[in-house]
Amino acid sequence: MTVDSAPKLVIETKDLVKMYGPHIALQGLNLKLESGATGILGPNGAGKSTFFKCILGLITTTSGEGTVLGYDIRTQGDLIRSKIGYMPEYDSLDPGLSAIDQVRYSGELIGMNPSQATQRAHEVLEYVGLKDQRYRKIETFSTGMKQATKLACALIHDPEILICDEPTNGLDQRARDFMLQTLRNTVNQGGRTVLMSGHVMDDIQEVCDNIVMIHKGKIVVHRRIDELAKQVDEEIEISVWGGSSRMQNSLESRGLSVRRLGRVMRIKVESEETIPLILECAVESGVQVRKMGEYKPDLEDIFLLIMDKLGAEVKQTSDLMTSEHTGGANV
Amino acid sequence: MSDEQINLDGGQTRMEAAYGSDDGDNDSSAIVAKKEASLGAIFEQNYRPWDGNLGPRWVRNYAIFRHHVFGLFTSKGHRHYNPFVRLTILVIFIGAISPIAMLFFSSLFGAGPDSFIDKMWGINRSNLWGQVLGYFPRNLCYWPLLTALVVGGMISDDRRNGTSAIYFSRPVTRVDYTLMKYLSVAVVLGFVIVFSYMAYYTLAIVFKGEGWGFLIDTLPMFLSGLLCSLLLVITYTSIGLALSSISQSRFFSAIAFLSIIYGTKLVALLIDLQFETSILYILSPYDCLAHLGQWLLGLELNYSHSLSLSVVSLIMMNVISIMILISRVSSLEVTRE
Numbered sequence: 254m255t256v257d258s259a260p261k262l263v264i265e266t267k268d269l270v271k272m273y274g275p276h277i278a279l280q281g282l283n284l285k286l287e288s289g290a291t292g293i294l295g296p297n298g299a300g301k302s303t304f305f306k307c308i309l310g311l312i313t314t315t316s317g318e319g320t321v322l323g324y325d326i327r328t329q330g331d332l333i334r335s336k337i338g339y340m341p342e343y344d345s346l347d348p349g350l351s352a353i354d355q356v357r358y359s360g361e362l363i364g365m366n367p368s369q370a371t372q373r374a375h376e377v378l379e380y381v382g383l384k385d386q387r388y389r390k391i392e393t394f395s396t397g398m399k400q401a402t403k404l405a406c407a408l409i410h411d412p413e414i415l416i417c418d419e420p421t422n423g424l425d426q427r428a429r430d431f432m433l434q435t436l437r438n439t440v441n442q443g444g445r446t447v448l449m450s451g452h453v454m455d456d457i458q459e460v461c462d463n464i465v466m467i468h469k470g471k472i473v474v475h476r477r478i479d480e481l482a483k484q485v486d487e488e489i490e491i492s493v494w495g496g497s498s499r500m501q502n503s504l505e506s507r508g509l510s511v512r513r514l515g516r517v518m519r520i521k522v523e524s525e526e527t528i529p530l531i532l533e534c535a536v537e538s539g540v541q542v543r544k545m546g547e548y549k550p551d552l553e554d555i556f557l558l559i560m561d562k563l564g565a566e567v568k569q570t571s572d573l574m575t576s577e578h579t580g581g582a583n584v
Numbered sequence: 585m586s587d588e589q590i591n592l593d594g595g596q597t598r599m600e601a602a603y604g605s606d607d608g609d610n611d612s613s614a615i616v617a618k619k620e621a622s623l624g625a626i627f628e629q630n631y632r633p634w635d636g637n638l639g640p641r642w643v644r645n646y647a648i649f650r651h652h653v654f655g656l657f658t659s660k661g662h663r664h665y666n667p668f669v670r671l672t673i674l675v676i677f678i679g680a681i682s683p684i685a686m687l688f689f690s691s692l693f694g695a696g697p698d699s700f701i702d703k704m705w706g707i708n709r710s711n712l713w714g715q716v717l718g719y720f721p722r723n724l725c726y727w728p729l730l731t732a733l734v735v736g737g738m739i740s741d742d743r744r745n746g747t748s749a750i751y752f753s754r755p756v757t758r759v760d761y762t763l764m765k766y767l768s769v770a771v772v773l774g775f776v777i778v779f780s781y782m783a784y785y786t787l788a789i790v791f792k793g794e795g796w797g798f799l800i801d802t803l804p805m806f807l808s809g810l811l812c813s814l815l816l817v818i819t820y821t822s823i824g825l826a827l828s829s830i831s832q833s834r835f836f837s838a839i840a841f842l843s844i845i846y847g848t849k850l851v852a853l854l855i856d857l858q859f860e861t862s863i864l865y866i867l868s869p870y871d872c873l874a875h876l877g878q879w880l881l882g883l884e885l886n887y888s889h890s891l892s893l894s895v896v897s898l899i900m901m902n903v904i905s906i907m908i909l910i911s912r913v914s915s916l917e918v919t920r921e
């Protein structure tokens with residue numbers, strides 16, 4: 254089953270400010286999030302958790318306003334939380350309970366009656382791949398199984414918005430892939446909205462179409478990932494053998510911009526002449542070019558670029574980007 | 585034989601002969617019964633929507649209450665209580681209702697109102713007071729241990745395991761959470777303390793065949809004792825939950841509760857013995873309750889200090905405990921502990 258529906262506005266904030274005493278956690282957040290999958294990025298202390306708490310209606314905002322699914326975050330927190338599934342980053346499971354009981358209890362806490370909650374707990378545990386382990390106690394679970402159980406707890410009432418706080422934390426490759434696939438299915442099959450925070454860019458890129466970057470309580474970027482990728486300079490990636498430093502010097506002496514990672518170099522494409530120039534440099538330096546190809550920037554590059562600009566070239570976040578970079582968001 | 589002649593859907597299949605005794609020009613085949621191969625289960629991830637209705641606030645609150653209270657009777661699907669804890673609570677309950685057995689034997693033997701059994705376990709002011717506030721064994725062993733076992737982990741487990749996020753990321757308010765936890769503990773304590781007291785009074789009347797006159801005579805005493813038992817449940821619940829809320833360890837809250845109950849009593853006793861003043865008993869929750877209970881049941885007061893000091897102290901203990909509880913529950917995090 255695939256749900257195709259036009260994107261609709263699910264979260265909207267206007268000049269949202271949250272202060273903890275003198276510390277400003279969120280500085281006038283203006284955000285319009287549509288349905289689909291959105292990654293929330295930002296370094297520790299950027300304000301991601303505060304943002305989640307605000308949209309869950311758990312803390313009172315200092316000023317500004319916001320709505321989630323049309324409900325006011327200042328006055329209708331209960332209604333919002335009944336429509337949202339939240340998967341916390343940290344352990345939030347009772348080790349003495351079996352998975353089925355934990356998921357069922359989390360359903361009851363949202364207002365499902367016991368029989369409904371039990372039936373639905375079986376369904377969601379099957380969905381997250383724990384069908385055969387559902388009667389096992391959580392204390393015997395691996396990290397991946399615990400993460401899956403937390404996801405099942407969040408999905409039990411079929412929430413319209415699923416908030417996942419670093420869902421791949423501590424997972425091995427197989428468990429990570431399955432978790433990301435599950436989140437993708439939740440968006441594509443279930444037609445749910447997923448808000449996913451994290452530090453691992455690849456994870457965000459695999460699930461999300463959009464990203465929101467928060468830095469020092471401000472939104473610095475809010476755009477589609479593929480559009481952002483276009484902002485990063487086109488590069489040629491080469492892998493060289495013998496005399497990497499000579500090669501780098503040669504390239505730079507011809508005015509090319511080089512990013513070097515050991516034997517791997519990424520050279521900014523200046524013109525159509527860049528590739529012949531690279532080959533000339535290789536001949537001149539006496540190095541073997543063992544691999545050459547177009548380098549497609551990933552979210553990691555985008556993130557590093559933006560953070561680099563935040564830290565080095567700009568003095569204030571408001572100076573960071575043009576409206577082209579931020580998708581029109583006011584920074 | 586053509587495929588049309590073979591009923592493939594009906595469990596038949598065609599077996600091609602790989603080797604034969606002929607010259608190989610013929611297509612050797614035979615129709616055989618199809619054997620269902622065991623292919624195993626292929627996991628297919630399908631998101632199933634749910635369009636049921638969510639219950640109102642009381643449904644959520646009752647779920648919290650049920651989770652904690654039903655866990656004492658069956659660990660299946662509810663909060664897990666260690667079997668040793670459940671066994672100890674059962675022993676305490678049996679100990680609390682043991683006077684009923686003595687009254688039953690008394691009724692069998694036809695012992696009169698002046699008999700030893702009736703004086704020891706029959707209904708009178710001292711015994712009604714003692715059923716709730718007697719020091720040994722009830723307030724030395726039963727009630728403090730019962731409270732320590734029940735409150736240990738009630739909130740501290742949520743703090744340690746991060747399960748507070750399960751509550752507060754749902755439409756459960758901190759007020760509801762605190763009230764339901766409080767009610768759960770109070771009901772378990774009440775079941776043992778208040779229920780055993782009520783059962784004792786009721787069955788004593790039944791076993792002794794007492795009439796309306798006895799009932800009317802003793803009812804005020806019974807109600808006073810009932811009030812004492814409720815105050816004891818409330819006070820122990822408040823102190824116990826406050827201790828549970830300030831730690832991440834169920835052991836700490838249990839031991840801290842026992843230390844407060846026994847420690848204050850011991851210190852006050854030593855001071856009383858040494859300096860012949862009972863004033864320090866106002867620090868002991870048990871002695872404040874005992875003092876008030878003596879007054880309510882019309883018994884001679886054992887304490888030399890004013891009753892009002894004990895009452896004020898009792899109120900202060902409850903207020904401070906509840907303030908600590910509220911403050912600590914407010915600090916329980918959803919996103920990070």
